[in-house]
Amino acid sequence: MDNNDVLKKVRYALDLKDSAMVKMFKSAGVEMSRLELAAAFGDEEDPGYRKLSNEELLKFLDGLILDRRGPKDGK
Numbered sequence: 511m512d513n514n515d516v517l518k519k520v521r522y523a524l525d526l527k528d529s530a531m532v533k534m535f536k537s538a539g540v541e542m543s544r545l546e547l548a549a550a551f552g553d554e555e556d557p558g559y560r561k562l563s564n565e566e567l568l569k570f571l572d573g574l575i576l577d578r579r580g581p582k583d584g585k
Contacts, residue, residue, distance in 0.1 A: 513562040514550050517570065521551075524574075534573030540566055 521531065528544050535542035549560035562570075 513564060513567040516567060517562060518551060520571075520574070530577070531570070534577050535566075535570055536573070537576050538569035538573035540569045540573075542566075 520526070526534075528547055531547055532542055532544060535547075546560055549556075549558045550562055552559050554561075
């Protein structure tokens with residue numbers, strides 16, 4: 511399973527909309543447009559396919575935590 515598969519599974523498990531996912535990426539410091547996100551959800555054979563890096567997936571998961579829990583108190 512690659513990073514794109516993990517992102518897809520999280521999206522469908524939590525029923526996340528594109529706008530919410532873009533916001534989560536942004537809150538963690540990654541600029542991800544809706545088009546780039548759609549390219550990440552495409553098939554690997556598609557010419558516009560975008561493979562997520564480990565860092566991008568990590569940042570998304572950080573943004574998800576920030577969205578659900580809020581920022582951590584203190585350091």
